[in-house]
Amino acid sequence: MPPVLKSVFPGVYALGLTFSRRAPVITSHSARITGLVTYPAQDGQRRPIPKGPCILEERADAVVEVIWGRTGQNCTVLALEYVEKAKECGRLVLLN
16 A cells, blocks of 8 residues: 655645644844854864854754854854853853
8 A cells, every 4th residue: 555645735745744833942142152162063073163243043952053154154053051051151142
């Protein structure tokens, strides 16, 4: 018997997937990196996020996306616990 296709949106079908109609909860903050805050790079090394302005987007799954760069061209995802520690040490300052 072939798999049953469910209509997700008009003209879009999925194989038995369940989608939530609620949007994910994201809290955004303007912030500034003032000290050493690192992230895991693709090569496995930890790289520093440059000092300066950034945007933090806190998600419901205990992770924070950090966005930086003149046009927001760089980003990484960090554990909420790591971001909280950076905040406590003064290496990251929330502006709002």
